[in-house]
Amino acid sequence: MKRLLFILFMLVTMLCAGCSDLKVGHGLKSIALDCVESPSLSNRDCKNQFYDDDQTLKKFKAAIEKANRIPGALDYQSEYTMTLAYKNGNQSVFYFSLTSNRDYNGLIVEQSNSENGYSIPKDKANELRDIVYR
Template sequence: MVLSGCQNAFGYINARWIHEISLTYHQLDQQTEQQAANVEPKSISDAALIKTVAEAMNKSKRIQGELDYAPDFIMKLVYGDGYTEEYALGLGKEKGHNGLLVASVNSGKGYSIPAKHADKLRDMIYGAASADGE
């Protein structure tokens, strides 16, 4: 018997299976080019940080209706066997707001990341200390 308690359509993300997460700033136009210069691409391999990302993804809930969004980052999950999944991640820098997660394979379905978890991701990405321990 298979039990599924997932509330999102992309399924449960098991942090133990993820080898690395890469985040690349998503540039849409010249206006965001300056912002991109302030955010270096990140490669996250620390187990605690991967668990934080997986938890945020697993707590996300489907957003109904059509999406009109501009992601901040392209996030790629790299599993231990080399399999990859790509997502668009929208966070903004202001704390207290929900984040947005969209699987690249189905860009018409979005998922809201609760503010509590989105704030943890913001701290990882924009915080003073490097998220990958460098």
């Protein structure tokens, strides 16, 4: 019985290991991307952007919620500050990096907890690239 409980515990642990802790709240109204100026980034493709259409918001929400936590401390520079605005007036702010290179995952980091980063899977990152770099 103990062995069965141990196996069940390990199975649940492994299944949750890939789960994202990031959730986009109900009532998402808009997303603003503001370029981060940095001499070490070649972000000539970077433009401040604003999205409030449902289709785009759904794609961003899906990408954020599929992101997987990156273990350890991060050393990164963000391309954008991303602000999620909600219908109730609340906001969530993230650091967001995508690059135009379709071979890379995206990166999202909560501004309020900038030591913990999340990797956006390449397929979801490419969906966002199609929006951000069109």
